[in-house]
Amino acid sequence: MAKTPKNESAKSKPKETTKGKLKQGAKKESGEKSTAKNPKTTRKPTARKNTKKSTSKSQTPSFKQRFFRGLWSITWKASLAFIAFIIICGIYFDKKIERRLDGSTWTLPAALYARPLTLQVASPLTQHALVSELKLLNYRAVKSVQSPGQFSTAGKRVIIYRRAFDFPDKSEPAQLAEVSFNWQGVSSLKTRQQSHLQQFRLDPLLLDRLNSKQIQDRVFVPFEKIPDLFINTLLLMEDRNFYHHQGVSPFAILRAFIVNFKAGRTVQGGSTLTQQLAKNLFLSQERSLWRKFQEAYMAVLIDHKYSKDKILEAYLNEVYLAQNGATGIYGIELASDFYFARPVDELRVEQIALLVAIIKGPSYYNPRRNPERALARRDLVLRLMLEHNYINTAQYRIAAKGNLNLSNAKALNNRANPAFVSLLNRELQSDVPASVRKKSGLSIFTSISPLAQKNAEIAIQNGVPKVQKEGQHDLQGAMVITDREYAEVRAIVSGKNVKFSGFNRALDASRPIGSLVKPAVYLTALDQGYALTDTLNDKAIILKNSTGQRWRPKNYDRKFRGEVTVEYALVHSLNVPTVNLGMQVGLGNVIDSLHKMGVNEKIPAYPSLVLGSVSLSPFQVAQMYQPISMKGVYKPLTMIRSIVSSQGEVVYQRSQHAQQIFSSQSVSQLSNALHKVTTEGTARSLRWRNPRQDFAGKTGTTNNLNDSWFVGFDKDEVVTTWVGKDNNKSAELTGSSGALVLFSDYMKAKVGN
Template structure:
């Protein structure tokens, strides 16, 4: 029994020790884990310190600067940038502006050492009271550290890094140096980085010209630049401005009287003329490709280069507008394709919010096109109420007349099986005829984005400088540059090259050819029978009449007579580099060319036989004005009726001066001036009485030629005056017929004519001057022979001296 009791006592003793042992073990384990965590954190912390970026480089702050692209008159026509910024020294920034940003963003900036501990406590209390994060506590120094040295990730580790770097920055940099970085680095909305560019963007003035009201409005932007934008939300911008003014009064930077005056100051949004990169996009992309290959991406986008180009800003604007308007006319002739989509009633508000976010001003721009939603239909009158973002307007039946009869339904959903009808919730494109007032009352016209494409290129024939270039309807939707990259059949627009070769071979404008059906062995079962476009055969015609009326059969017969190789040789001399078909179909433009190639060939004719080299860039300088490259102005061959060709250049004043210096871009003589003049004279007849009569609207001497390919897949018009040559192509990327009105004279010539009317506005009217070796004589167009004075039907024809035909009866 005793033994048994003894064992019980031992067991009880062991039982009493067990809980303490367990707790001790747990404590030791927890201490071990804590030690591991501490060691791990310490290791991570020291590793993080070692990996933190150096703040020393901020002492030599060089942010990305906008590279500017300038037109031929020095005006700004484009920009290349990663961040759109203009750097301004801190001593050029008004003290009031510095105080405004400090008051609004970091009131203790001049007292703290990078971290505002009092601000952290204050923000924490406010956030606890409001039960949500309502206020942050990052100092200006921390914001600079985040912007310049860290990523924008949201994590505790980044906040720790930010605080450490801020402390380091305060030891390395003065307060003014930190402010210099901050005020030039900060994003202030509307694509503007830094206070200088923001001042220009919103108020059209330099930062040193801002008044207190404008200063307070700028200082209110960092919290939410888009939400407080004075361009889009002036009411919210004024609220934020008032907050900044209150903070400035509280900090003692201004008096209450100054704040009151600033509140009552009328804010005028007068941004400097913004670069319309949309209208210049294809031109800019061409030079971007060239210069990025030469200077590298880093230098082009960050180092503030100045790129001087051949672009004429007004011509470029005119080219863009003419292509847009011309394509819409071509497209509308094919009919209304129906709404872009149909929305359910519950989807309308969200869709309109997305549209509103894309509108960059307080009102809709006249002439611009937007996507709108039909919200009301008057089936009796046929008028529609259309909502564009947060705005409403009226689309009258008259302003959608081009669409023909369209089914209307006062309900949501498709009103017809084909999906071309309009109902509530229908999303359509509308252009603004009368802008909205107070977000209501706009007058719209029905519109639709064209499916066809177009290209236009304009060249100064005396220099080769490309004055304007558009490669498609919308660069944002397609970066394919059809002016330079698209190879399409030129059709009859190639005929002047054939006729030039014929003149070089000794034929004359009075040479007679028989316009009659003909067939050729094609090597296939079926013979090739070229046909005239109008299926009319005119019998004997002169070369002038054949080109004027674009007679296909005669063009083929001319090519047959002079030989295909002669025509190909002439084409290459004129600037055609694409492969050409070595057969008689070449006479009808069967070989694909780019608009730039064909326009260059015409420019050779316009310059009197000198082939220019198209170029885009004249000079490039770095941010300090050092010239990196410069192209001397190519020498210009000039002819008049009493002298032979001389080479001269355009000086900076616009006057012409002689120069003996050689230039690789100088136009190269490839054709006699006599031949160039005569083919130009023949193409004047195309405009005055042939297929290119739309160009007569210019009211000045014009030479040109239309081109239309089989099934109207391609439409062309290339034409020129002595000062400018331009080529227009219209067609679908995936070849198909342009349909009704798709010929060169109907689809391309109107675009060309509208562009040239704008481009030549203010330019003096010039005649095409004949070289001294060109003579004029009366001929009988039925025989091609010299006619007596007063002979019935006689016409004046031009010849190279010595090639005049004989008189009748000789």
């Protein structure tokens, strides 16, 4: 095979076009220019080629670079989003906390208080009555009085250490006083320093709390009233680092994690008291990371915004401690009352230990259902209190020996009487502005006397079975007790079952009043100029009504006496002379008198009116007799004295209207006659039933002996009593054989017999 010559090979290459030559020339010129500008640079084609490749690689990032750049971008964006989320949550949580803790933290029930007992020199109060009232107030009888809530007796002296209390007019501190008695009543009042007092006021009894259908019940107690021993013991058991952490304790969380990990189950919590407060106030019981995050974040914010004392105050008023039926018992003040029937600042060492023990688990350590567990936990708390020198050895031994000493489980439920709560609600609706009623945490001060209420309840409960005839089991009774001078309701009972919240006989049982109407007839006559010595006919008469029907009134004994004096007719409750008198003074005038006395019912002008055909409730009868007992001055019966807001401001004060509706001379004559009713008339059995007591009063009996009535009054009270049946059948009792007996029993209890 012939070899190809080199020159032929060269010839075989394609020829360069003019355009190609121009490009090469241009490139050459360009290279020359570049060389001219950078004389030090030596152009090498191969080196130039390699440089182009290196530039291409640097302009395209590797996968690793792209990954980390993307990761960084996501990280800082996520961080910004997280920071924004934290800030937004912080603002939201902060506002939520502020609204709750700076405003009304709780919707508190209204507290219903009895009247405070005011002791005055020369007041007719007996020593027995004072001691009975102190016991109702849960004052403790001791040999030597040392602290508030205690009293002692020695001969005719009673030494009292009164609790501090915020009265509507002023706050009064705890104070010790010595009360001396003689046969007339209070003879002297002295302080610890033996200086004389003109009066001494006891703290009032808490009658009830009006919950407004809330399922939580609590009584707020300010931090300064919580004993230091309670605070120290609580922190010892629940959060020892409370005053040093910032709302969350990482060490406590770590410790709890280790303990729970070793145990294989949750045996210890790492939450601080601040976290528990945040959970109780704002969160549910759901177990989730989101809930724990909110709890911790809120705890930090709460700790930053509020003092430690404020946080403790909120926690101790919020913590759940017991269940009373459908209502939860929250806060240590109400729990102290629920378990021990005393305020938290009067708890003994062992009671403080038990209450702190219960906080750990109110159901698990329920002292009524699980007394052994509760006792063991209490003793543990006592040992730790001793180890940390919160109590000494002597205190520990006394406390550890004691049993649980719980109060009656039904004490809170038994406190309220539906009869006076019903009356209170009616008065609230009719007299108190809605803007006041809607406020939270009101203190309502009433005229209810705890001792009068207790004695009235006993009189009805024991008296009704005593007077009912053999074979009867459906007899009922009601009683209303009012203050003569101030027309205030002191007590009200609506039936044998004093806790029954149904039909209120005292307010709503409208029954014929019989001879109770007669004083209104005689008072009308006396006000027209009649005298007690004037005479009336006691002879058979026949009257016709508007339809022509004839009516022949008769006396109870079916006898006629010819002529009798006005006084005799009233004292012996004679029907025929009363009808004659009523016709003489005018039925319209009698009706006017009844209306002036507070009877708001429409009363037909029938002759039978003057014998008591008008139907009224016991409360209405009490109103009718109020001006008779108060020299002819009419005042509407009332129960509410004043209402104080949770801030201590008086938001309602009763203003009582008084009007002279009968002359005092006429009422004085009537009162003298009513006094004779109890000594020689239809109520004369009171002479031997209550031999050392002085009364005025009037019996009432209706047709077929269906209703038994008695209204009696002494120096300071008017007592209205009714006995009968709800089905309106015969009670087989007169006024003197039924209602008067219950009145007598009440008055005996009043003086301590």
